[in-house]
Amino acid sequence: MxxxxxxxxxxxxxxxxxxxxxxxxxxxxxxxxxxxxxxxxxxxxxxxxxxxxxxxxxxxxxxxxxxxxxxxxxxxxxxxxxxxxxxxxxxxxxxxxxxxxxxxxxxxxxxxxxxxxxxxxxxxxxxxxxxxxxxxxxxxxxxxxxxxxxxxxxxxxxxxxxxxxxxxxxxxxxxxxxxxxxxxxxxxxxxxxxxxxxxxxxxxxxxxxxxxxxxxxxxxxxxxxxxxxxxxxxxxxxxxxxxxxxxxxxxxxxxxxxxxxxxxxxxxxxxxxxxxxxxxxxxxxGSNAKAMINTFFFNMNAIRSGQSRPRDIARFKPARVGLLGAGMMGAGIAYAQASKGITTVLKDVSQERADAGKAYSARLTQARVDKGRMSADEQAALLSRISATSQAADLASCELIIEAVFERRDLKALVTQEAEPWLAPGGFFASNTSTLPIAGLATASARPEKFIGIHFFSPVDKMKLVEIIRGPQTDDETVARAFDYVQALGKIPIVVNDSRGFYTSRTFATFVMEGAAMLGEGIPAAVIENAGLQAGMPVGPLAVLDETALSLSVHVLEQTRSDLAAEGKRYTATPGELLVERMVKELNRPGRAGGGGFYDYPAEKGGKKTLWPELKTLFEKPDAAWNIDELKDRLLYRQAVETARALSEGVLTSVHDANIGSIFGIGFPAWTGGAMQFIYGMGTDRFVRRCDELAARFGPGFALTDAVTAGIARHQPVY
The missing domain is CATH 3.90.226.10 (2-enoyl-CoA Hydratase; Chain A, domain 1)
Incomplete structure (x- = not known):
């Protein structure tokens, strides 16, 4: 034996x-x-x-x-x-x-x-x-x-x-x-x-x-x-x-x-x-077990073992990390760090704002104390690791500083230049941007080779994924240290190369904008939302747009137009983007935080949200033809196509980052094994044929070039 x-x-x-x-x-x-x-x-x-x-x-x-x-x-x-x-x-x-x-x-x-x-x-x-x-x-x-x-x-x-x-x-x-x-x-x-x-x-x-x-x-x-x-x-x-x-x-x-x-x-x-x-x-x-084994065992183990991390670089154990911006993202990152024993400096423009950011951790920990999941002493120890401040000098000796301010290039440049000189020798700087290219943000840095994107997802205390974005000048040591930092937080890192929207944001945008496009075609909003749920997405595309803010999508659209115009190019907005822009600018529906978007939200606590009644009057067409299976295909295939494009372009460099990133970052259905496994599970030929059908009916968002098709075949895993 x-x-x-x-x-x-x-x-x-x-x-x-x-x-x-x-x-x-x-x-x-x-x-x-x-x-x-x-x-x-x-x-x-x-x-x-x-x-x-x-x-x-x-x-x-x-x-x-x-x-x-x-x-x-x-x-x-x-x-x-x-x-x-x-x-x-x-x-x-x-x-x-x-x-x-x-x-x-x-x-x-x-x-x-x-x-x-x-x-x-x-x-x-x-x-x-x-x-x-x-x-x-x-x-x-x-x-x-x-x-x-x-x-x-x-x-x-x-x-x-x-x-x-x-x-x-x-x-x-x-x-x-x-x-x-x-x-x-x-x-x-x-x-x-x-x-x-x-x-x-x-x-x-x-x-x-x-x-x-x-x-x-x-x-x-x-x-x-x-x-x-x-x-x-x-x-x-x-x-x-x-x-x-x-x-x-x-x-x-x-x-x-x-x-x-x-x-x-x-x-x-x-x-x-x-x-x-x-x-x-x-x-x-069956196909479901193969999809889930591939992703939740083999792909996850590939990430945990550091296959996306540059090799032969000493492990980095962060001790002191600074955060710029004590809003929802900065406060969430502060809690994540402090809960793992990392000394955290949380800076904002005023002491009041910084204290408010630290109060977020106090609320989270108090909820745990109340449920018996944390002792009062453990709560006090965690909160003691967070120093709230309005002074840049308090960032001294931080091995890493992360800016988590609003998505404005000029503001990000300002805080980068203010904070970067306080880094400890050998330290590095990161942006928590979700869409802005790292190449552009790094121009504000004195050391672009030590500048990287570390994109957290909201709410930070619940979301497991972190997207690490390597800029064109970012060196291997900085990528490796960012990877180690994310793992030290107990989160799942994927590593991607720089581009507009990186991987997760650009692919997430295709999901929500395809839903908005369906609304513009006259399909009832309730049908669109149910198609998303039946496909296995956590929530429907219109609900997600409300939560992330329609106004933010419009801001990203305007920034994209502006950036491309500066390069002498013109950006053609998709039907979904134009509908969202109309919702914000003409109909004053900026999203949940702004009072309402595709949904109305109850004033009383515990009440249920309802679809905005005017959607029916403004957009729904009684003669609009739709098929629920086709709607489900559109929502899933559009994301899979964008993932395959990102892999072909080199934004994604591995299938395991694609699958794990799609599930944990944008909620792609786990039953598929992720956006690339969705393709491999049905077979490349069948996927290409269906994309051709969808492209003929619903536009170039579903079109596959020969290079993308070749990339799909080239990256297919073999067991």
Whole structure:
């Protein structure tokens, strides 16, 4: 066996078989095909030695216990592989059952993290002992990758915790640490270090020579009852509808998990396990799982490992960072920094404004204190890290200064020149601009090679993504240090090259302006909004425009016209941009903050917003023809086309930055795996054909050049 070491040892109470998982040339253990073959061999050896042994220990030679499935193998599956996938899962479970029903105690020694298939391996043990380490994670997060825990995870967790108790860990993929596992009864003992695991396992075996799982007993009952229990039945009657409301029918995995839980609770264990395998085989060979695995596992790991970061540059750990502008963005960044232990200088034009910015952190932390998530001492420590000031000299010794003032080039130039001289030796300067090219902003800097864009999203305390923009003169060290700074905040960095709107803002604009264009075509506003929701966007395009401010979109439009005019060029506004401009300048509807835009907003707290009634009179055309599927395509394809253009132009340099940026930055539907995976998931040829159809009907926004099409093909990932 190549991935499992099998040992028989003489102990005081008899022989013990130890199966030690140790996949060669891999930092973790996975359910690769070799491991599946080795597990069959190991189970056969245990069965052969059954009469001689008094117990079985499951252990790991890695720093973690077991990582789970071989996801690269899953990426290569097609729908035609479903029967084979089903057979492989059934083979793994047959071997699990061989160990579990041996009539001898089986102990899982959990020296570290066990997630997904790794936790299912752990559940084979009748008794589970874990090292008490708060960095260790257990659980079944398969749902986040479009899969379900089909190697007995659904069946066993349901039988351990009950239908209601198991839902957060199965349908939501909630993970947990050793102490929570102990409280749940999923782990039975904790030890201080891995060196104590074996002795504890042997002691338990000696005391429990005929162990079995709870459900093997004749008097076993599922905690809380089966679906036949009136209370359970009442909850389950609304569960599918609630789930559909959350997923909008776009995520098959949660629905499959719920079905496995309920159906499995009504039948014997062996039948429940087969139900589980059938559902898993269907998900494994479907497009949704591939999309989500590609992005939320492979793409996310590429970013976390620093593939977008310039190499061979020492890691940067920020200690003191200055912020210019204590408005919503500056105040949000200050909170993000202080919560990670970074000393923060928050500067505005007056002490009053700076104090107001710091008060934002006080409100956020007080809410956490009130909910019991933070102590008063922790709140005081966090707030002490933020110094509010109106004096530029207080920025002295900052290793990084970020300006977060209004999107005006002259204002940004002014604050850059005022603050930059106070940087610590070797420090760098960043702009939190969302649209203005870094090349132009860097002209105000004395050291453009140390000038970079760091684009946060609002609200900063909730949004995970940060877009790092390399200007034409920005050096590698500055990019690397910006990357490290973002990771130090616990956020997700993507790195893009300079252009107007960079990647996220220009692509976000295509979504909202396509929605505005639809309104101009006479399509009812409610239909447009619902098309966005049904496609999987968090909110409709008109609602997003209101929140970000129609007036800001008009300001960006005017700045673009002005910049291009200075270059001797003329900018042709899109139909959507012209409609938004009319809303602001003619109809005085600047957006939510200005009193109303596409929506009216209630004066009373808790009231519901409603679409502005005048939209129907001003824009809706009774004879306007529309098809909901076509509207959904327009909203998604327009963003995907812009992403492909950005990749072709070199604004984006990797597919992983494109996919992660589109989902976490602009809300592109997670079920697609991101804007580029949306293309690859359906196939390039099919995508190109549909773009041609949309371009013929709705304009050049959907048109693909040969260079863009070639770029799509060139960047396609291979597994």
């Amino acid at each position: 190549k991935t499992i070491k099998y040992e028989l040892t003489d102990e005081s109470f008899g022989k013990v078989a130890t199966l030690t998982f140790d996949e060669p040339d891999s930092p973790v253990n996975t359910m690769c095909l070799q491991w599946q073959d080795d597990l069959s061999e190991a189970a056969a050896r245990v069965l052969k030695d059954k009469d001689a042994i008094q117990g079985v220990i499951l252990a790991s030679a890695k720093s973690t216990f077991f990582a789970g499935a071989d996801l690269r193998a899953v990426m290569r599956l097609t729908p035609a592989d479903a029967p084979r996938a089903y057979a492989e899962v059934e083979r793994v479970k047959k071997n699990f059952r061989t160990l579990e029903t041996l009539g001898k105690p089986v102990v899982s020694c959990l020296n570290g993290t066990a997630l997904g298939g790794g936790w299912e391996v752990a559940l084979v043990g009748h008794h589970r002992i874990a090292v008490d380490d708060n960095k260790t994670l257990f659980g079944l997060p398969e749902v986040t990758l479009g899969l379900l825990p089909g190697a007995s995870g659904v069946t066993k967790m349901t039988r351990h915790l009950g239908l209601m108790g198991a839902q957060p860990y199965l349908v939501e993929g909630k993970t947990f640490g050793p102490r929570e596992a102990l409280a749940l009864g999923l782990v039975h003992e904790l030890v201080a270090n891995a060196g104590e695991l074996r002795a504890k396992a042997l002691a338990w075996m000696a005391a429990h020579p005929t162990a079995q799982h709870p459900w093997e007993a004749k008097d076993y009952k599922i905690p809380g009852g089966t679906p036949a229990n009136p209370k359970i039945a009442a909850a389950l009657s609304v569960a599918p509808a609630m789930l559909k409301k959350q997923t909008r029918g776009l995520y098959p995995a949660p629905e499959a998990i719920l079905a496995c839980m309920v159906e499995g609770a009504l039948v014997d264990l062996e039948t429940a396990l087969r139900i589980e395998s059938r559902h898993l085989a269907r998900l494994m060979t």
